[in-house]
Amino acid sequence: MTQSMHSTRTRAPFQWLALVIGAVYLLVGVAGFFVTGFAGFAEHDDGRTLVVFAINPLHNIVHLVIGLLGVTLWVTPGGARTYGWLLAVGYGAAFVYGLVAVNNPDINLLNINVADNWLHIISAVAGLVIALWPRRRPGTSTMPGQV
Numbered sequence: 453m454t455q456s457m458h459s460t461r462t463r464a465p466f467q468w469l470a471l472v473i474g475a476v477y478l479l480v481g482v483a484g485f486f487v488t489g490f491a492g493f494a495e496h497d498d499g500r501t502l503v504v505f506a507i508n509p510l511h512n513i514v515h516l517v518i519g520l521l522g523v524t525l526w527v528t529p530g531g532a533r534t535y536g537w538l539l540a541v542g543y544g545a546a547f548v549y550g551l552v553a554v555n556n557p558d559i560n561l562l563n564i565n566v567a568d569n570w571l572h573i574i575s576a577v578a579g580l581v582i583a584l585w586p587r588r589r590p591g592t593s594t595m596p597g598q599v
Contacts, residue, residue: 466585474522481515506565539579
């Protein structure tokens with residue numbers, strides 16, 4: 453078995469979660485530009501939504517950055533845990549900001565709505581799950597039958 457095949461099979465569940473979340477945010481960032489283009493870069497506009505989530509070009513760029521970090525950092529356990537902490541802190545802060553910004557168009561630079569706030573708190577919790585996932589005990593493996 454090659455080294456790359458072996459390391460792929462021994463990835464921890466929290467690493468796969470980091471990859472999935474990163475890929476989803478990357479796709480959402482790209483899809484967002486089909487809705488917004490590049491006009492109204494940091495504008496608040498309730499009519500610009502992707503499914504139920506309000507977006508603008510700045511919001512799309514944030515999704516792209518979060519997505520790229522996830523698909524880059526998932527590869528190592530330490531990288532995935534770092535990504536988890538970035539999600540937890542970043543989206544925790546975005547949730548708090550959104551609580552204030554959702555009703556104040558003057559400061560709502562990311563065009564956040566209530567649905568975004570729910571997604572942000574869920575993303576922060578997912579980040580905590582990734583960051584705090586229990587470490588494997590020495591000598592254990594994720595592959596059945598392997599010592």
